[in-house]
Each structure stands twice: as structure tokens, then as C-alpha cells.
Amino acid sequence: MQRSMANETQKVGTIHFPFPFTPYSIQEDFMAELYRVLEAGKIGIFESPTGTGKSLSLICGALSWLRDFEQKKREEEARLLETGTGPLHDEKDESLCLLSSCEGAAATPRPAGEPAWVTQFVQKKEERDLVDRLKAEQARRKQREERLQRLQHRAQFKYAAKRLRQEEEETEHLLRLSREMLETGLGAERPEQLESGEEELVLAEYESDEEKKAASGVDEDEDEDDLEEEHVTKIYYCSRTHSQLAQFVHEVKKSPFGRDVRLVSLGSRQNLCVNEDVKSLGSVQLINDRCVDMQRSRHEKKKGAEEEKPKRRRQEKQAACPFYNHEQMGLLRDEALAEVKDIEQLLALGKEARACPYYGSRLAIPAAQLVVLPYQMLLHAATRQAAGIRLQEQVVIIDEAHNLIDTITGMHSVEVSGSQLCQAHSQLLQYMERFGKRLKAKNLMYLKQILYLLEKFVAVLGGNIKQNPNTQSLSQTGTELKTINDFLFQSQIDNINLFKVQRYCEKSMISRKLFGFTERYGAVLSSREQPKLAGFQQFLQSLQPRTTEAPAAPAAPADESQAGAPRPASPLMHIEGFLAALTTANQDGRVILSRQGSLSQSTLKFLLLNPAVHFAQVVKECRAVVIAGGTMQPVSDFRQQLLACAGVEAERVVEFSCGHVIPPDNILPLVICSGISDQPLEFTFQKRELPQMMDEAGRILCNLCSVVPGGVVCFFSSYEYLHQVHAHWEKGGLLGHLAARKKIFQEPKSAHQVEQVLLAYSRCIQACGQERGGVTGALLLSVVGGKMSEGINFSDNLGRCVVMVGMPFPNIRSPELQEKMAYLDQTLPRAPGQAPPGKNLVENLCMKAVNQSIGRAIRHQKDFASIVLLDQRYARPPVLAKLPAWIRARVEVKATFGPAIAAVQKVSPTFFFLRVSPPRDLISHCLLSAQFHREKSASS
Helix, strand or coil, X not given: CCCXXXXXXXXECCEEEEECCCCCHHHHHHHHHHHHHHHHCCEEEEECCCCCCHHXXXXXXXXXXXXXHHHHHHHHHHHHHHHCCCCCHHHHHHHHHHHHHHHCCCCCCCCCCCCHHHHHHHHHHHHHHHHHHHHHHHHHHHHHHHHHHHHHHHHHHHHHHHHHHHHHHHHHHHHHHHHHHHHHCCCCCXXXXXXXXXXXXXXXXXXXXXXXXXXXXXXXCHHHHHCCCCCCCCEEEEECCHHHHHHHHHXXXXXXXXXXXXXXXXXXXXXXXXXXXXXXXXXXXXXXHHHHHHCCCHHHCCHHHHCCHHHHHHHHHHHCCCCCCHHHHHHHHHHHHHCCCCHHHHHHHHHHHCCCHHHHHHHCCCCCCEEEXXXXXXXXXXXXXXXXXXXXXXXXXXXXXXXXXXXXXXHCCEEEEHHHHHHHHHHHHHHHHHHHHHCCHHHHHHHHHHHHHHHHHHHHCCCCCCCCCCCCECCCCEEEEEEHHHHHHHHCCCCCCHHHHHHHHHHHCHHHHHHHHHHHHHHCCCCCCHHHCCCCXXXXXXXXXXXXXXCCCCCCCCXXXXXXXXXXCCHHHHHHHHHHHCCCCHHHEEEEEEECCECCCCEEEEEECCCHHHHHHHHHHCCEEEEEECCCCCCHHHXXXXXXXXXXCHHHEEEEECCCCCCHHHEEEEEECECCCCCECCCCCCCCCCXXXXXXXXXXXXXXXXXXXXXXXXXXXXXXXHHHHHHHHHXXXXXXXXXXXXXXXXXXXXXXXXXXXXXXXXXXXXXHHHCCCCCCEEEEEEECCCCCCCCCCCCHHHCCEEEEECCCCCCCCCHHHXXXXXXXXXXXXXXXXCCCHHHHHHHXXXXXXXXXXXXXXXXXCCCCEEEEEECHHHHCHHHHCCCCHHHHCCCEEECCHHHHHHHHHHHHHHHHHCCCCCCCCHHHHHHHHHHHHHHHHHHC
């Protein structure tokens, strides 16, 4: 169908959807259902295969709803404010419902049988009250603005007065100190004099939140909350990687809403920082901590006034960031909202305006209508709060959500090694030895508690904290799984309040101080001070980057000798995440003790069993949530593990799955139950390594490569099995037969080699398409769940046939999987006649991986391909039901190989002669795919 690129307005029912061209019917259905979900405040699970215009459907459907919602709200407010009266009785329910989302009020239900005049009186009173609330709200906004101006003027006078008081206090403090020194004698119990720059490593005096509140009597954030800018109703759109977000922003620009929508893109400091000194740190954690250090909160200024004046001035100079300028960031915010910009454009704008894009983009959140951000920023509560994201009565769209459960689980599962525990303990001991006399009692108490925790963690693994972890051999090896409470009791730390320790680590920023300390001792401290290092002196120094600079040159960073390699973060930074995980409810997580040959290789891992505890707040606060993806099957995982466990009623969940835009003849899904020699195909863990099974797979692949032109992609269950089959084929001569028809490529294990293999694969297919010869294309041997099974589009000649060898079940012997299965069996109800929830989980994980892999071939309306599933277990109805609907409807089950190859051969000439020219930009396509995996590796 020819589609015009001129903007058109499509009317579906009574709703008008602007669209850049004439949409497919499935796009109209998608937008209409999305509109209904947002209007009704539901939770929607939307499935739209790649190539069906999912992104544009999401944009036009969601922004059309937001357009209508804002229009209704403006009309009601204008009518109520201008006339001073409420709407008519028959319009009352809808208008009050609309305004109640902003005003927090709704009409009071009236009892049946009440006289009409009483009902009318009450209704009129409610309407007058609503008008009064709207007027009061406008007055409050005006008062808030006036108050802000007064506070700004008052702050200037307060600052001047404060500086005078500080100077007086400092003078008095110096006089008192001089008197004390004269009375007690010089240097009786004085701490050792600090060197230049060391004062920033010393912990400030710590007060808990309870102590601060008790001392002041008020909440310190009260004024800030009162002056916070109001958030308009908005849509939060999140996806996995920055390249996917940039693609979405590009689609928004092309849409009819591109000129009018106020959009802001959020990213991490690593992606948005324009300060080269900070960006050069490399590690995400180090960049975050250095940035926080440079932008210290105004609430931490109280204790700084007690320090000596020269030290305070030196600290302020070190903490300043030239890009953290409120006036310039305000201009950047306005520029970002005035025109749609992606991350790269925002970064360029920040460099040009010398304003921080990271903080400037956050200033734009309240007024933005569409906020584009990565998964982690929305799904992690602490990150969400730090970014200023408010979800109350807002809309959230989570795209590419097929692995949403795994993402939430991975974000909140933490693993620490014995080596990290010992490093952190040794570093903390040395820190206390250096600065102990300068620390207050509360700091010393918490530091000793952290040391005790580290010691007990090492002891529970069977090691000794005072010995080198690399040389400690453990008498007991193996894996042990504990509940959180059992682990706390076994470690003998159940008497420590981990919530307070976690809060102390967060507020005091001890891990950042400790990193600065160890970095300084590794490269800056003079030789006379190095004998003070105890315990792991040689071990720690071996871990620190070496430098050939003389000790008297502190300006040279410790990592300059490593050619820009990222410096490792402090081990305590990682351990803080483990401590936070231990505060999870006992039933929602487990601790896995993995004891290997040596202590350094042994680990403690927290496994999150219930990801719904971290998703519950999202669905509870939001007006509506949309979970979308190209392949969402099996949907039962989302319903049970994520939504039901989060307390979402089944009636609130809506499922929508649309078909594909390709003609039915453009796809041929086959299930082959037996091979060429009538050998039943069942690649179970027990049978898949049999020579006859590997031979059958090879012979089937040879026949398919003989009749299918272009590229063939064959998926195996693991790298080990792929290499085993490859070696067997090479030994038996099958590999030579395959190479005579297709040039063979193998998926690399390392992510940085993916680009090279993809380029060679695509160039080979392109060359074979232009030349006539014996080799008709290329064969790519890949791994399910590997680099090629997600994020890469084998469109057109890159993937004319996708073959799946066996069913890629996860390792059933994995302690993590076994515990997850047991948890689901205990938590979820078992439906009559259905398998236990734990067994369903294993099958769902398998089919989710299969669906992601076989969906690589069909990528647009004119594409075509064969999908071959080599295992008789695919013919079972419960398994077929978990395939995507657009594939399941066209599956043909072949009991023997003969009819299967005949079906492929029947359509292969059509495929061959209708073959389109090679993709115009194969190389750039492969580069984008490689970029996806680089971002995926970085985020994990």
C-alpha cells in the first residue's frame, strides 16, 4: 500500500489521531486501545511486532490522549473561573472526575430517595466549593511566587549576616584555641597536621535524621518542598539504551507533534557530563561521586562554618564546577523545552552554553509533557527521587519491556567477593589510623560497625580478614543458600541496625572519602608516611595504578600511567549495595554463599526473588502504565510475577496484541519433528550430544542452505554446545559440505568483536547477491541469549531463514533458578490442570528467548523469511501457545523432514526471484547493532 508522508488526521471512533501518513489498520487499533487504557487509568500490556510502526503508534496515541486531557482541563477551569458556577448536572460527573485528578476532591455520593431540592442544593454547594478551591489554588501560586522573591532577597541579607557571624566565631575560636594551647603546652594531644588537600578526606560530624529533626523541631526540606515547581500531567517514556531513546526522539520529531510537544531527554552523568576532568574518571560510580562532591547540598553547610577559614576556602575552590551555573542551566532548560532534542543535541547545547546538561535537563522535568529516560532511572526508587521524577497521577510507558522482570531483578541483586571485603576492611583500618583523632564519636562508632560487618562477612565464607585473600584456601567449598534472616544470624550481625548503617554510608559518603584516601596513599603520600600502612600494604599497592612520577609531584593523577583506563571504584561502594539489599523483607530475597578454592574467588550474592516490590510503587502512584514490546509472549510472567504480586487487580490489566503487516505468504514457520533418517528430533540435555543428533542437525542445515538464498542464521542453546557441534561437523566432513553452499561465520563471545563479524557477514551476502557462483550467501552460527539474538535486525537478505536447534531451557541445576521456582510455587496459586508456577517459569524463560531470536528475520512490510524449529517438543499445544500470535497463526507442524523441505523449496524460487536488492546501508546497520551491544554491556 502506498502511504503519503504528509501529516494526516485519522479518526478512530470519536478520537482524532494525527499521523505522518496513512496508518495501517493495526496501528489505528493500537492507538485506539492505548487511548482507552490511558483514559481509564489501566495497566496495558501491548505487543506490536517490529516493522509495524510501534513507536509512532505509541507517540501519536499517547500524545493525542494528553492533548485531549489538557484541553478538557483548560475548558473546565476556564468555565468555572469565569462564570463562578459549576457545570450542568448531566456534565457534572465527567468534569469533576477530570478536575479531581488535580484537586484531590470528588463529588459526595447522595443517598437514594433524597428530595430533589436537597440534592440540587448540595450539588450547587460542591460546585461553589470547587470554584473556591481553584481560585484559592491560583492565589497560592501567586503567593508562592511572591514568597520566593522575598526569600531570595532575604537570603542575600542572611548570607551577609552569616559571613559576619562566621568571621566573629572563627576569631573567637582561634583566640580560645590559642589560650588552650598556652595553658596545656604546645602539641600535647594535637592530631597530626594535615597536608594540603587532605582536609576533604576527613568525615564531617554526623547527625542522624532523627537527631537533626529533634534539634531543629522542623523538617529541613519543608521550605524546599513548599517552593517546588508544579508538575504538569506528563508521559514518561523509558527504554533500555540511549540509542533506542535517541531513535524514539527521532520518531517524535517526524510525528505531527514534533513542533509543539515539550520534550526533555534524561541520561546518566556519564552520558551528559561536559566537565572533562570529571568525565576522565571513567567509572560511572566515580563520576557520580565526584559530581555530588562538587555540588554539595546547602544542607551540609552548617558544620563547615566550624572549620578554619583557610581550609574552608580551599575546599570551596575544589568543589566548584564551572558548568554548574543556575542562570545558564535555566537558559539550557528553556532551550531544551523549546525544541525537541536528543541526548547528543543536549550535550552539544551544554558545551556551547557552558551549562550542565545533567542538571539542566532535570530543571525541565516539571514543565515537560514528554520525558524520555532509561529504564534504570525510572525503576530504581533512589535514582528516581534524586532526579526529581514524580509519578503521582502521571503516565508511564515502558518500551522494549520483554525483559522488564529480569531488568528489575538484576538492578537489585548484588554480588561481592571475598577480595572486595578484605580490601574494604584494610582500607578502612588505614583510614581510621590516619584520621582517627580527628573523627567524632558518632563517626568512629559507625566505622567500627562497618569493620565488624566486613569481618563477619569474611568469616561466614570461611576466611580470615587479617590474611591475604589470594593465598587463603577454604576448607569447605560449594554453594549454600540462606534466607536473609538466617544469613544475619549465621553471620552474627542480627544485633546491628542495617538501616542506620545504610543511611550513614549514604549521608557521610564514606565510600567516596575512602576512595580518595586510597588513591592518595597510592600515588601522592611521601615515602616517610608509607610505613604507616598496615595489614594489606603490598596487596593494596599491587591493586593501585603505578606511576613513575616522583612523590613530590602530586599534580599527576594516579591513573595517568594507564593510558586513560577507568579507575576502579572503591570496594566499599559495591558493598554498600549489598548492605542495602540485606534490608529487603525476608521472604523477598535470598543470600547465596559461593565458596570457591580461595577466599578472593568466593562470593556473597543477594538474589531478589520478588521484583514486584520495586514495581509496586510505580503502578500504585501512576495514573496508567503501559508495558510495550515487539514480543511480549509469554504474557503470564508479567501478569503473575510483576502485576499480581504488586497488588494490581486482574480487572485493571488490559492485553493487546496486533498482527503483522506482512502478507501471510511472506513467512513460513515450520516445526520439524524428525530428521532425514527419521530420527526423532529432541535436543534434550541428555540427548543433544549424541553423534546422531548432531549429524541430523547438520544434514538438515545442509539441505536448507541448498534451497534458501542469502543469509541463514542458526541458533544454538549455548556457546559450549555450538563449539561442540562445530567440532563434530568438522571432524565428520559436514562442515565442508556447508561451506560449499554458504560461507560460515560464528558469533564471538566478546562484544567488541560483534561489529567485525557482522560487517564480514553482511559484505559476504552483498557480494554473493551480485555474483553468480557456488556460494549463495552466508551461514551465521549464533547463540540464544547471545550477542546476535537481541537488538540486531537480520532484515531482507541478511536473514532469509532462521533455524532454532532444540529448546534453550535455562540450567535447571542453578541454585538461583531452583530458589525462584520454589518461591513461585509457594507464592502463586496453581491453576487447575496447569503445571506448577515454578515449572511454568522455566518454560516461559525458554520461549521468551526463542521468540526474541526468531523475531530477528521479519523487520518490515515487504520482508519475507522461513522460521524452522528443530525439535518435536515445539509441536506441543502449550508450547505453541507461547509463540507470538502472528507466528503461531501460520505455523505448520511437519512430522517428517520430506514435506518440510518441500515446503521450503516450494517458496524458495519465489523468494529468490522476488529478492530485493541488498539493504542500502548494511554497514551502518551493523554499526548500529554493535552500538546497541556496547551500550548493553556498559549498562550491565
